[in-house]
Amino acid sequence: MADNCNGGIETALDILIGKWKPVILFHIIENDVLRFSELQRLIPEITKKMLTSQLRELEYHDIVHRKVYPQVPPKVEYSITEYGKSLLPLLSTMHKWGLSHLQHLHELYGENYQYKEKNIRQ
Amino acid sequence: MADNCNGGIETALDILIGKWKPVILFHIIENDVLRFSELQRLIPEITKKMLTSQLRELEYHDIVHRKVYPQVPPKVEYSITEYGKSLLPLLSTMHKWGLSHLQHLHELYGENYQYKEKNIRQ
DNA sequence: CTGGATCCACTTTGATACTG
DNA sequence: CAGTATCAAAGTGGATCCAG
Numbered sequence: 001m002a003d004n005c006n007g008g009i010e011t012a013l014d015i016l017i018g019k020w021k022p023v024i025l026f027h028i029i030e031n032d033v034l035r036f037s038e039l040q041r042l043i044p045e046i047t048k049k050m051l052t053s054q055l056r057e058l059e060y061h062d063i064v065h066r067k068v069y070p071q072v073p074p075k076v077e078y079s080i081t082e083y084g085k086s087l088l089p090l091l092s093t094m095h096k097w098g099l100s101h102l103q104h105l106h107e108l109y110g111e112n113y114q115y116k117e118k119n120i121r122q
Numbered sequence: 123m124a125d126n127c128n129g130g131i132e133t134a135l136d137i138l139i140g141k142w143k144p145v146i147l148f149h150i151i152e153n154d155v156l157r158f159s160e161l162q163r164l165i166p167e168i169t170k171k172m173l174t175s176q177l178r179e180l181e182y183h184d185i186v187h188r189k190v191y192p193q194v195p196p197k198v199e200y201s202i203t204e205y206g207k208s209l210l211p212l213l214s215t216m217h218k219w220g221l222s223h224l225q226h227l228h229e230l231y232g233e234n235y236q237y238k239e240k241n242i243r244q
Numbered sequence: 245c246t247g248g249a250t251c252c253a254c255t256t257t258g259a260t261a262c263t264g
Numbered sequence: 265c266a267g268t269a270t271c272a273a274a275g276t277g278g279a280t281c282c283a284g
Contacts, residue, residue, distance in 0.1 A: 007220070007221070007224065008216070008217035008218065008219075008220035008221040008224070009138070009144040009148075009213060009216050009217050009220055010144060010220065011220035011221070011223050011224050012216040012217070012219050012220035012223065013135070013138055013139070013144070013216070013220075015223070016131070016135055017135065017139060018276090018277095019276085019277070022131040022132060022135070026131075035245085035246090036245075036246055036247075037245065037246080047277080047278060047279075047280095048246080048247065048248090049247090049248085049249090049277085049278075049279090050277065050278080051247095052246080052247060052248080053277095061223070061227070062226065062227075062230060068246095072245085072284085073245040073246080074245050074246050074247080074284085075245075075246085076245085076246060076247090083226065086219070086222075087219070089215070090215055090216060090219050091131060093211070093212055093215055094130065094131045094134040094135070094212060094216075095130035095131050095134070096130065097130075097134050097208070097209070097212050098129070098130035098131055098132065098133035098134035098135075099129070099130040099133070100208075101133050101134065101137070101183070102129065102130070102133050104184065104205065105183070105184075108184060140256090141256085141257070157265085157266090158265070158266050158267075159265065159266075162266095169257080169258060169259075169260095170266075170267065170268090171257085171258075171259090171267090171268080171269095172256095172257070172258080173266095173267095174266080174267060174268085175257095190266095194264085194265090195265040195266080196264085196265050196266050196267080197265070197266085198265080198266065198267090
């Protein structure tokens with residue numbers, strides 16, 4: 001019972017973890033539907049490999065829909081599934097909390113807080 | 123502007139990412155205050171190293187408070203900070219969504235969905 | 245155009261032993 | 265008791281090339 005309590009959180013994390021998932025989701029949400037190449041253009045730093053794998057995971061979780069047009073050259077469109085929209089409030093909550101937390105970190109540490117510092121000495 | 127939109131989510135993720143952070147938080151929340159050794163007992167699989175580093179990160183983000191009793195043998199107590207409590211609604215939302223998502227995955231894939239499978243073939 | 249496959253660098257986690 | 269230090273293993277992301 002106590003253990004299950006975490007399962008929930010980790011399941012949710014699972015979907016957002018991965019260097020590019022939030023960014024990808026953000027763009028798809030913004031544009032309703034995007035082609036593979038359009039996502040590449042919007043996120044220039046991402047490699048095809050990562051874009052593919054992250055999209056596959058989102059698709060597996062039924063968050064993103066992948067529509068393939070059987071034509072040459074290939075055309076594939078990605079969009080948020082109906083079910084995937086149930087994730088939006090959570091994303092929004094995380095987004096708001098995250099931004100206010102950035103503010104909090106700024107108040108605590110000033111300009112030079114270690115955004116990604118793992119080895120913190122006291 | 124569009125980029126900032128992600129900053130928020132990634133900041134929030136940052137705090138929960140790490141193999142043990144959700145479990146640790148869960149136990150501290152449940153018990154109000156826990157000693158280092160008590161956390162070890164509650165999460166037997168975790169190593170001291172990981173427990174230490176994850177607690178340090180949570181402390182750096184002002185989510186967890188570390189109270190040291192200057193005595194021998196040492197005694198250290200961990201608890202959620204006042205500010206850290208602002209994270210609880212988010213945790214709760216994630217927890218609920220995550221559990222219902224597990225249900226959804228079960229409906230989609232039956233007993234044998236690949237909880238952590240990264241390489242999905244269609 | 246939309247990927248898949250391979251190889252490599254970097255990061256995160258784990259095992260174990262030691263310390264104030 | 266509450267950690268550190270060190271080394272090894274595993275996981276993750278990136279570069280590059282290939283394919284239908």
